[in-house]
Amino acid sequence: MYKINDNYLKLPGSYLFSTIAKKVAAYSEANPDKEIIRLGIGDVTKPLAPAIIDRLHSAVDEMAKAETFKGYAPDLGYEFLRTTIVENDYKARGCKIEADEIFVSDGAKSDSGNIGDIFAQDNIIAVCDPVYPVYVDTNAMAGRTGTYDPTTEKWSDVIYMPCTKENGFCPEIPAKTPDIIYLCFPNNPTGTTIKKAQLQEWVDYALKVGAVIIYDAAYEAYISTDDVPHSIYECEGATGCAIELRSFSKNAGFTGTRLGFTVVPKDLKCGDVSLNSLWARRHGTKFNGAPYIIQAAGAAVYTEEGKKQTGEQIAYYMNNAKTIRDGLVAAGYEVFGGVDAPYIWLKTPDKMTSWEFFDYLLENLNIVGTPGSGFGPSGEGYFRLTAFGSAENTVKAMERIKNGKA
């Protein structure tokens, strides 16, 4: 008789955003007349930029002719995209990353889950708390997290690094030494970020203790503050200890178009085993490339027009972030993030729990946000709003908050 992977059975409840979607659907069905403003899931709302649309159309036309039709893509992704990434995201920032260290994928969510495949089961992971749930859940599925305690909402074998108001939402070096450290800056969910000198401390620490850092830089395009690193490879020695995840979802609106990439430097070795080779093997065996037309569109993001147009979208969202920050502050909320990231992290009022505040917002103001506790125990008492709505809805949501009614 076959056996299932019973690590799945240890997972508590369902994936955070599925739970939210179900709650909202139920409320919406019961109250069909209510106009709900969604500032919950980190999904973009602006259409794809004209330069991207144009390249999608021309790439589709290439697929219509035998001479330009593209079948299976190269294992690592098309070179035109990988070299463009290297020039723009790395060489331009002084990072020594080569094209054969870039692995094009269908998105950072897949990569952040799949990257665990190349590591042994008995590694100890460290995560920020609160944290993007995929890091923990995928490690739980791989049997790397021990047992789940529903009271503390913690896994026995995971090192949680609290990120709270007290430490400026920047994790501290943990007492116990981890093997794999997940860091995400600009951070999801807190919207806060890290200075280069602080990140350098993490790189130095990882090199010292022999840990690997999985660095999720999906939101780097939102950075406006000086001295905040866009890539972990801006730190000295990082190619010897860090894997970086990147996404086109938030900088170019590809949440429904799906494109990302992972950087695995050739310097990164466990003994004499190259992690670049391991990931290449995984990528070539369990994945078959992102669609050609999507990779072509990804390259269009880096053209002069593409940069200008996606830059305008980012500015639009960051203007929403300012609207939310200002609106919440004016209404007396304590607010974090939203300066170098499209997420605003707020302290719930009147000692409400995160889910109580979720229900309050949904039922009284018809606004959907994300309960901080869904991202980990230290997120309790916090709440995330995103800047990805329309400017009009964002302003309207802040009016509802100001007036205390929908």
Added chain:
Amino acid sequence: MYKINDNYLKLPGSYLFSTIAKKVAAYSEANPDKEIIRLGIGDVTKPLAPAIIDRLHSAVDEMAKAETFKGYAPDLGYEFLRTTIVENDYKARGCKIEADEIFVSDGAKSDSGNIGDIFAQDNIIAVCDPVYPVYVDTNAMAGRTGTYDPTTEKWSDVIYMPCTKENGFCPEIPAKTPDIIYLCFPNNPTGTTIKKAQLQEWVDYALKVGAVIIYDAAYEAYISTDDVPHSIYECEGATGCAIELRSFSKNAGFTGTRLGFTVVPKDLKCGDVSLNSLWARRHGTKFNGAPYIIQAAGAAVYTEEGKKQTGEQIAYYMNNAKTIRDGLVAAGYEVFGGVDAPYIWLKTPDKMTSWEFFDYLLENLNIVGTPGSGFGPSGEGYFRLTAFGSAENTVKAMERIKNGKA
């Protein structure tokens, strides 16, 4: 110090098609004047059909406007695609499959590797020999295959089911009971297939011993013979023991466009645990959907025009298959497959090994094929040619074979 998944280190050499690509590149570089005909990798050459191109364009236009822009897709895939699949691929064939049993993905290769995630490490797998390498390699990566013996080219813990001329390339029930059985019909690499009554025996066996069948039906669109099942769910009881993998790569030319789906019936349970729920959890946590424009294009395959146009492409490729079969037979080769599948499986002449014949074809006739031994030890002495070339090149390749020179 972090540890890698050392199962990766047990994998022999590199992925078959990467090895072939490197050999061909080296030959091509050394002989730039030679015109090489590629009948090796199973990659299509016909451009996407007009109905698909039209839908891609209109879907791209939807992504350009805020009112029709699509962000994150529903976890299982868009309902318009899943219901279309159910109507055409299942209900029309009398199979009781519902839309919430369909999981849309970026392709059958990813799914055939990822499906292993929901099973325990200590399941015993059975595979046909020869076999599509991804099934074995991904199980090796998961630590499910024991140790590799380079002499026999077998893994200690894998049940190999020889498919040879003697048994008509149809596997026999193995002596040792497996937990997970991989079956692929029409078969890659042999191009042969299975009758419904034979497949029913496998379903009955799996139900009896409590095994699960991973049924890869990526080539079903090539079936022309009556009484050959297009889906394993045509067999009685199969929803209680089988997962089916489907692809748009070969029926609609999506190798570089990436779309597939996996069927996990709600009837499929291990004790009281629903495999549908497990896969839904995996799908929702480690994957973020196929691009909207690609899913829209997938639905266009099922329109009246789409069916007609992709049907013509399949007929074109199957005409190539006939050219290859006839050409090889005329040249004195012993030939299998190529009737219900785009693959032709031939016995190498003069007791040449598969790789010797690969080198002979590449160097003397400038034809690229795939060595049978690359698919498993019982593939030694066989060779695979594919019908996915152009008609012109396919005819030219057969002339080279007839004349014994390029």
